[in-house]
Amino acid sequence: MTARIGVVTFPGSLDDRDTQRAIKLAGAEPVALWHKDKDLKQVDAVVLPGGFSYGDYLRAGAISRFSPVMETVIEQAKSGMPVLGICNGFQILTEAHLLPGAMLGNNHLHFICRDQKLRVENADTAWTTDYEAGQEIHIPLKNMDGRYVADEHTLDMLEAEGRVAFRYVDFNPNGSLRDIAGITNEAGNVVGLMPHPEHAVEPLVGTGRTDGLPFFTSILKKLVNA
Amino acid sequence: MSRTPLDTVENAAATPDVELPWAELGMKKDEYERVVEILGRRPTGAELAMYSVMWSEHCSYKSSKVHLRQFGEKAPQSDALLVGIGENAGVVDVGQGYAVTFKVESHNHPSYVEPYQGAATGVGGIVRDIIAMGARPVAVVDPLRFGAADHPDTKRVLPGVVAGIGGYGNCLGLPNIGGEVVFDSCYQGNPLVNAGAIGVMRHEDIHLAKASGTGNKVILYGARTGGDGIGGASILASETFDDAKPSKRPAVQVGDPFQEKLLIECTLEAFKEKLVVGIQDLGAAGLSCATSELASNGSGGMRVTLDDVPLRDSTLSPEEILMSESQERMCAVVEPEKVDRFLEICEKWDVIATVIGEVTDGDRLEIYWHGGKIVDVDPRTVAHEGPVYERPYARPSWQDELQADDANKLPRPETSDQLKDQVLKLVASPNQASKKWITSQYDHFVQGNTVLAQPEDSGMIRIDEETGLGVAIATDGNGRYAKLDPYAGAQLALAEAYRNVATTGAKPLAVSDCLNFGSPEDPAVMWQFAEAIRGLADACQQLGTPVTGGNVSLYNQTGEAAIHPTPVVAVLGVIDDVARRTPVAFQEDGQLLYLLGDTHEEFGGSAWSQVVHDHLGGLPPQVDLERERLLAEILISASRDGMIDSAHDLSDGGLIQAVVESALLGGKGARLIVPDGLDAFTFLFSESAGRAVVAVPRSEELRFNDMCGARGLPVTRIGVVDGDTVDVQGEFALPLDELRTAHEGTIPALLA
Numbered sequence: 001m002t003a004r005i006g007v008v009t010f011p012g013s014l015d016d017r018d019t020q021r022a023i024k025l026a027g028a029e030p031v032a033l034w035h036k037d038k039d040l041k042q043v044d045a046v047v048l049p050g051g052f053s054y055g056d057y058l059r060a061g062a063i064s065r066f067s068p069v070m071e072t073v074i075e076q077a078k079s080g081m082p083v084l085g086i087c088n089g090f091q092i093l094t095e096a097h098l099l100p101g102a103m104l105g106n107n108h109l110h111f112i113c114r115d116q117k118l119r120v121e122n123a124d125t126a127w128t129t130d131y132e133a134g135q136e137i138h139i140p141l142k143n144m145d146g147r148y149v150a151d152e153h154t155l156d157m158l159e160a161e162g163r164v165a166f167r168y169v170d171f172n173p174n175g176s177l178r179d180i181a182g183i184t185n186e187a188g189n190v191v192g193l194m195p196h197p198e199h200a201v202e203p204l205v206g207t208g209r210t211d212g213l214p215f216f217t218s219i220l221k222k223l224v225n226a
Numbered sequence: 227m228s229r230t231p232l233d234t235v236e237n238a239a240a241t242p243d244v245e246l247p248w249a250e251l252g253m254k255k256d257e258y259e260r261v262v263e264i265l266g267r268r269p270t271g272a273e274l275a276m277y278s279v280m281w282s283e284h285c286s287y288k289s290s291k292v293h294l295r296q297f298g299e300k301a302p303q304s305d306a307l308l309v310g311i312g313e314n315a316g317v318v319d320v321g322q323g324y325a326v327t328f329k330v331e332s333h334n335h336p337s338y339v340e341p342y343q344g345a346a347t348g349v350g351g352i353v354r355d356i357i358a359m360g361a362r363p364v365a366v367v368d369p370l371r372f373g374a375a376d377h378p379d380t381k382r383v384l385p386g387v388v389a390g391i392g393g394y395g396n397c398l399g400l401p402n403i404g405g406e407v408v409f410d411s412c413y414q415g416n417p418l419v420n421a422g423a424i425g426v427m428r429h430e431d432i433h434l435a436k437a438s439g440t441g442n443k444v445i446l447y448g449a450r451t452g453g454d455g456i457g458g459a460s461i462l463a464s465e466t467f468d469d470a471k472p473s474k475r476p477a478v479q480v481g482d483p484f485q486e487k488l489l490i491e492c493t494l495e496a497f498k499e500k501l502v503v504g505i506q507d508l509g510a511a512g513l514s515c516a517t518s519e520l521a522s523n524g525s526g527g528m529r530v531t532l533d534d535v536p537l538r539d540s541t542l543s544p545e546e547i548l549m550s551e552s553q554e555r556m557c558a559v560v561e562p563e564k565v566d567r568f569l570e571i572c573e574k575w576d577v578i579a580t581v582i583g584e585v586t587d588g589d590r591l592e593i594y595w596h597g598g599k600i601v602d603v604d605p606r607t608v609a610h611e612g613p614v615y616e617r618p619y620a621r622p623s624w625q626d627e628l629q630a631d632d633a634n635k636l637p638r639p640e641t642s643d644q645l646k647d648q649v650l651k652l653v654a655s656p657n658q659a660s661k662k663w664i665t666s667q668y669d670h671f672v673q674g675n676t677v678l679a680q681p682e683d684s685g686m687i688r689i690d691e692e693t694g695l696g697v698a699i700a701t702d703g704n705g706r707y708a709k710l711d712p713y714a715g716a717q718l719a720l721a722e723a724y725r726n727v728a729t730t731g732a733k734p735l736a737v738s739d740c741l742n743f744g745s746p747e748d749p750a751v752m753w754q755f756a757e758a759i760r761g762l763a764d765a766c767q768q769l770g771t772p773v774t775g776g777n778v779s780l781y782n783q784t785g786e787a788a789i790h791p792t793p794v795v796a797v798l799g800v801i802d803d804v805a806r807r808t809p810v811a812f813q814e815d816g817q818l819l820y821l822l823g824d825t826h827e828e829f830g831g832s833a834w835s836q837v838v839h840d841h842l843g844g845l846p847p848q849v850d851l852e853r854e855r856l857l858a859e860i861l862i863s864a865s866r867d868g869m870i871d872s873a874h875d876l877s878d879g880g881l882i883q884a885v886v887e888s889a890l891l892g893g894k895g896a897r898l899i900v901p902d903g904l905d906a907f908t909f910l911f912s913e914s915a916g917r918a919v920v921a922v923p924r925s926e927e928l929r930f931n932d933m934c935g936a937r938g939l940p941v942t943r944i945g946v947v948d949g950d951t952v953d954v955q956g957e958f959a960l961p962l963d964e965l966r967t968a969h970e971g972t973i974p975a976l977l978a
Contacts, residue, residue: 011484011487011488011575011576012397012484012487012488014397014398014399014487014672015399015672015674017673017674018672018673018674021674021691022674050672051399052396052397052483052484052487054484055397055482055483055484055485055487056397056484057484108978110389110392110666110667111389111392111393111396111667111668111669112666112667113665113666113667113668113669113670113671114666140671142396142669142670142671142672144396196671198674199671199672199674202674204677204688204804204805205671205674205675205676205677205688206670206671206674206676207671
């Protein structure tokens with residue numbers, strides 16, 4: 001018995017097949033979901049992958065959040081279904097108000113692709129239990145609009161409630177406030193981050209590290225043990 | 227306002243004396259007369275539009291054709307070649323049922339006029355060529371050349387080009403795994419923006435650009451047609467820049483990578499369901515090219531109703547619709563009973579698709595507009611039987627003087643301190659400096675199959691997750707060498723790309739090229755071109771790597787000043803198991819460093835002569851293709867059998883450049899000993915070809931030496947991976963931190 005994890009393909013999604021591969025490598029069953037389809041095919045969790053859905057036109061994630069599939073994702077996320085948003089997926093989650101704050105263009109105005117050092121600040125979310133709090137990991141980062149912003153009140157709240165899930169270490173690649181790389185909702189089932197854990201799951205490709213695999217093993221354990 | 231009547235075929239026959247603007251469309255008088263002769267009457271406005279773009283230098287290869295034939299005539303026997311020159315891109319068999327298609331093209335002129343869009347649409351165009359062969363694009367590479375790094379205009383052009391390549395390629399989800407960035411003042415007014423792409427398919431999925439089967443439907447799908455890029459090929463790509471003329475910006479197309487991403491997915495889905503008989507992308511010359519080439523390559527004729535073309539701007543004339551180079555469009559030939567399914571797939575991906583015509587049983591291409599026939603031509607005369615020029619060529623009078631100006635006689639460093647200073651100056655010079663600021667603006671990781679990416683010697687992509695089968699690609703060119711000797715320069719470009727592929731452990735299989743030169747109307751340039759092709763064709767024959775296709779870019783010239791002749795060569799290789807690939811970075815302290823090949827005093831065209839003396843003269847390094855082949859065999863065997871842990875080819879900048887790069891990437895220093903028979907200067911800076919530096923684990927030393935000895939490859943032990951300095955014993959020691967600051971600081975300081 002394994003878990004079924006859905007990966008939504010929006011028009012312009014790019015890392016959807018890579019995310020499916022990571023899910024498979026972790027031992028779960030990836031299920032392709034289509035943006036026009038409200039049916040989640042009875043998956044146990046959903047990943048919104050990276051890419052440039054709708055070409056990032058208007059604002060990154062601003063159009064995708066109105067997709068038919070998102071109606072169901074939003075509804076089920078509110079009743080506890082685990083949802084992970086990676087990069088463009090994180091942008092969609094903030095646009096959908098499942099996570100607070102917003103993403104602006106990188107402060108240096110360039111796309112940036114690098115092997116990024118992060119600190120896991122919260123190892124209690126549905127997607128991070130296979131890490132230890134304070135653990136430092138390297139995960140590839142690649143985006144144009146990765147600068148996390150929120151008002152001071154929201155930032156203080158996130159800090160106070162332990163909802164900053166990941167923080168950039170040594171180098172802030174985009175000007176994100178308080179070095180925030182990823183956050184979680186209050187219940188810990190919805191997590192979003194800019195770096196791409198699905199690109200750090202095999203020693204042979206990408207940066208040659210496997211620091212991203214625990215995202216997918218964490219969720220698998222949670223779902224199988226549930 | 228009076229409205230001119232529609233210029234139909236009938237009207238043209240009845241009004242032979244109407245003057246047409248052939249000169250404004252870039253045609254020469256004799257070319258126009260030839261069109262009149264072919265048709266037996268004056269062309270209609272629409273026909274003239276088609277002939278003018280299709281007979282442009284960019285589309286017809288009229289100046290280069292007579293030379294390019296050598297790639298076919300001298301092509302080596304190769305079992306790997308599945309599709310050769312003439313199609314959208316060549317296709318190579320890489321084993322296990324997989325076929326790989328790859329090609330390099332230029333988008334030089336548009337990128338100078340409008341850097342972001344020019345470069346972006348260059349990526350878009352080459353990717354559509356790959357899709358049109360039936361393949362899923364898996365990677366892109368971008369060989370780039372700009373004017374002097376510290377020239378103010380370079381700061382306008384380069385950041386725009388880099389952002390355009392990233393903006394488009396990143397949005398398509400294609401990892402950017404290789405290429406080059408070169409600065410030289412000869413490219414000041416004519417930057418070279420070449421774009422390469424690789425695609426993967428199964429053998430049975432190969433598609434060709436031909437319209438066959440009477441009654442089959444011609445479907446135009448993708449973006450709507452607008453007024454952008456009208457005459458791009460004939461006006462921009464086929465003339466030299468001249469300050470007196472009005473701005474050419476409107477001739478540059480505007481890209482929409484999101485639309486192209488949808489086009490990729492929807493095309494691949496249609497291929498998967500076997501819905502497509504023939505396919506052609508719309509690039510240079512737009513619909514004129516797609517319809518005439520599809521019809522010309524097929525068995526019948528074609529009838530097209532231009533009124534059915536979805537427009538972005540309803541005021542476009544039929545001539546403009548035929549010439550528009552609006553991006554993100556493709557043309558498919560589909561059997562009538564499969565049209566509905568094809569349109570359904572397009573709708574799924576929100577791609578506009580329209581039946582605009584059908585294959586007929588005649589041999590004419592007929593195009594209608596508002597009920598009138600405005601084109602009635604033999605498509606071959608448009609697509610394939612354009613003018614062919616035997617341009618006069620002659621060895622330039624200055625060539626002897628240039629070669630006599632021997633770089634080996636330049637003053638050399640006399641003390642260890644001078645040697646050390648020159649090393650620092652070299653690794654910090656714009657051409658030798660780290661290009662991380664540029665390449666970090668490209669996505670390397672997307673698709674999850676990137677095994678190696680720049681600054682590795684070649685990019686490498688895994689194409690089968692189960693077996694580990696992979697492909698490698700390297701692009702190289704050295705305009706300085708080619709200027710000194712175009713024949714040898716072209717061979718050195720091939721030799722370097724071939725070597726780079728082998729250095730990573732892959733076996734070189736096939737070649738694509740992008741030939742960038744000045745004006746073909748200058749006999750000196752034409753001589754450079756003829757020599758370069760002869761050199762490349764001879765070398766491909768000897769190395770057994772056929773040219774599968776490519777692109778010629780002429781008129782890279784401002785006034786009298788042509789660029790250095792710059793043949794850029796891409797070599798594709800295959801590796802059975804990507805787990806065996808060899809990286810550039812030093813892996814472990816204590817490993818032994820060996821220099822493979824022979825080092826001579828060769829400084830003509832070298833980075834040293836440029837950086838230290840601002841000099842270009844003498845002869846480029848000698849070419850020994852048999853040595854290149856042997857070196858490649860050794861590198862591939864050593865990788866497969868686990869005898870080496872890192873390797874780096876030696877090219878511009880010589881040995882010290884290679885060692886510094888391996889050291890900085892690995893975060894490990896090296897102790898080097900100058901071998902007997904060489905002076906430190908020649909050891910460090912010579913650019914002799916056919917060489918590489920490898921790091922050998924001590925446990926493999928004996929086996930590795932035996933292999934080299936048995937096969938007759940000269941091998942010299944030159945030191946050991948060790949510590950945190952690059953130490954040339956008896957000369958100097960440079961800490962990695964200092965080298966890193968020098969090597970990585972230059973480009974951001976100039977361009978960020």
